[in-house]
Amino acid sequence: MSMLASLVRAYERLPEKPPIGYSTEKIGFCVGLTPDGSVAEVIDLRADDKKRSPRFILVPQAVKRTAGIAPNFLWDKTAYVLGVTAGAGKRTAEEHAKFRERHLELLSGEDDVGLSALARFLEHWTPQAFVPPLWPEAMLDQNLVFRLAGERGFLHDRPAAQALWVRIGAEGAADPQICLVTGHSAPVARLHPSVKGVWGAQSSGASLVSFNLDAFASYGHEQGDNAPVSETAAFAYTTALNRFLEKDSDHRLQIGDTSTVFWADATDAAAAAQAESVFGAFWDPAIVEKKATQDIGTQLERIRRQQPLAEVAPNLDKGVRFCVLGLAPNAARLSVRFWWENDFGTLTRHYQRFLSDMHLDPPPRDDWPPLWRYLIELAVQGKRENVPPLVAGEWMRAILTGTPYPLTLLSTALMRIRADGEVNALRAAMLKSVLIRNFAEEVPVALDLANTNKGYILGRLFAVYEEVQRAALGGHVNATIKDKFYGAASASPQKVFRTLDAGAQNHFAKLRKLSPGRAVNLEKLLGSIIELMEPGDDPIPATLAAQEQALFGIGYYHQRSDFFRKHDDTPITESDQ
Numbered sequence: 001m002s003m004l005a006s007l008v009r010a011y012e013r014l015p016e017k018p019p020i021g022y023s024t025e026k027i028g029f030c031v032g033l034t035p036d037g038s039v040a041e042v043i044d045l046r047a048d049d050k051k052r053s054p055r056f057i058l059v060p061q062a063v064k065r066t067a068g069i070a071p072n073f074l075w076d077k078t079a080y081v082l083g084v085t086a087g088a089g090k091r092t093a094e095e096h097a098k099f100r101e102r103h104l105e106l107l108s109g110e111d112d113v114g115l116s117a118l119a120r121f122l123e124h125w126t127p128q129a130f131v132p133p134l135w136p137e138a139m140l141d142q143n144l145v146f147r148l149a150g151e152r153g154f155l156h157d158r159p160a161a162q163a164l165w166v167r168i169g170a171e172g173a174a175d176p177q178i179c180l181v182t183g184h185s186a187p188v189a190r191l192h193p194s195v196k197g198v199w200g201a202q203s204s205g206a207s208l209v210s211f212n213l214d215a216f217a218s219y220g221h222e223q224g225d226n227a228p229v230s231e232t233a234a235f236a237y238t239t240a241l242n243r244f245l246e247k248d249s250d251h252r253l254q255i256g257d258t259s260t261v262f263w264a265d266a267t268d269a270a271a272a273a274q275a276e277s278v279f280g281a282f283w284d285p286a287i288v289e290k291k292a293t294q295d296i297g298t299q300l301e302r303i304r305r306q307q308p309l310a311e312v313a314p315n316l317d318k319g320v321r322f323c324v325l326g327l328a329p330n331a332a333r334l335s336v337r338f339w340w341e342n343d344f345g346t347l348t349r350h351y352q353r354f355l356s357d358m359h360l361d362p363p364p365r366d367d368w369p370p371l372w373r374y375l376i377e378l379a380v381q382g383k384r385e386n387v388p389p390l391v392a393g394e395w396m397r398a399i400l401t402g403t404p405y406p407l408t409l410l411s412t413a414l415m416r417i418r419a420d421g422e423v424n425a426l427r428a429a430m431l432k433s434v435l436i437r438n439f440a441e442e443v444p445v446a447l448d449l450a451n452t453n454k455g456y457i458l459g460r461l462f463a464v465y466e467e468v469q470r471a472a473l474g475g476h477v478n479a480t481i482k483d484k485f486y487g488a489a490s491a492s493p494q495k496v497f498r499t500l501d502a503g504a505q506n507h508f509a510k511l512r513k514l515s516p517g518r519a520v521n522l523e524k525l526l527g528s529i530i531e532l533m534e535p536g537d538d539p540i541p542a543t544l545a546a547q548e549q550a551l552f553g554i555g556y557y558h559q560r561s562d563f564f565r566k567h568d569d570t571p572i573t574e575s576d577q
Helices: 003-012 092-107 113-124 159-171 231-244 269-283 286-291 294-304 344-358 371-376 389-401 407-420 425-439 454-473 481-491 493-514 516-531 546-562
Strands: 022-027 029-033 039-044 055-060 143-148 176-178 185-187 252-255 258-265 321-330 333-343
Touching: 003 231, 003 258, 003 321, 003 333, 022 143, 022 231, 029 113, 092 113, 092 159, 113 143, 113 159, 185 231, 231 258, 252 269, 252 371, 252 389, 258 269, 258 389, 269 294, 269 321, 269 344, 294 344, 321 344, 321 389, 333 344, 333 389, 344 389, 344 425, 371 389, 371 425, 389 407, 407 425, 407 481, 407 546, 425 546, 454 481, 454 493, 454 516, 454 546, 481 493, 481 546, 493 516
Parallel strands: 029 143
Antiparallel strands: 022 055, 029 039, 176 185, 252 258, 258 321, 321 333
């Protein structure tokens, strides 16, 4: 099934889905009108939270605004409705004039008391009448709706207004064509509704499907005629996508710069909801707490322990199709970073393979860190906005499909380690996963005392030199050998290790006086590692390839971690030594 077709099916299953021709928008204020068109009151609809967030209200669908001026029906921002704005507003007068002209034309001849009240209001309103306290300054640039004084419903909810909106839609409908999504003959959408909520995209929304430039035209077709999608299908897929992208939606994850939405397709609604909850918990442990469901946590734990989904949740193994869509901003349009659709059982097996690739001992402080925590390790200064833009999407695609990881994951991890010398569990796990999946390397999960890979050996050796320095000098070191030499040692070891060995001998001389037993143990360990090297004039290579640099980091991590364990493998802290 295509992405758009799957989203159309998802729209049909949405709870409290908006009817065709309507959309849920952020509304800040309501203007109460008397039947003669005068203003009875101005009502603040915003929430009482610190940000005074606007309310989400179902209104006639927003128009698609590009460069032109186009008013919405019976609602809009203050620049259109009242002709006032907080900024300079170079087009404010034109926007208000267009709103007034269109509504007076549409409402002429209407005998509904509410619609007539709005027409009278627009006939007599001037922007100079916007004066506090009746008109609060906080209202500027907010969306507003209308209400007839004394009534609870809004003007656009009146039967006469809804009937008029249906007639407006019918009059503007294009000639019917075969819809590429549904296969039925219907009027084609020339411009598709905007998609909002994608991180980094325009706040007013962006297009997922767009032919709004001459360069995109083909065989004389313009706009949506190039790939006919009916107005109904365009409304359905954008409505579902906007619902999934809402801030507090249970259907979205932010992975780097990629806004990821997901949904399940199943005849059993309960099974679909269960699959969505489990998938969300795969990548964000906070979802388990948010759901407050013990079953999800138990199932997740069993899946992570590599138990087959058929045993954990037989109702999800077959019969549940799962869809995952990754979107990223691209000017006024959206780019699809990845699209995946398959059985939930297949998805779970790929997730378990990802966990197996990443398994490391000792594990990260949080046993199952969310994916964004790994991505932070690839970012300069550990900031989310510095995550390399293509790595997140390509890595997620590889996890979902079970294909090789992007090699940029390896190169970026190595670059960050060389830059700051930090080799933690998250970075070591990423290095291990790429070596296993992309290069079919045999990478040890825990410290391997017999591993003869030269990168792994040199990483262990570097960790020993660092420990000798720490044991001899304690915390009285401004910069450790890791801070000074890790980057060079992992890439060009021959240039560095002679210097490190000479420094270690000086540290051993001091350590023998402070702690003879500790000195003997470290000397024995150093000798056992050197014995693993290939014999020759100089067993230390001049350079290490990227895969060997990765094993260098893993060997360093394993050996260094082993120094902070007791002999019975009980973890201890540096202060305990």
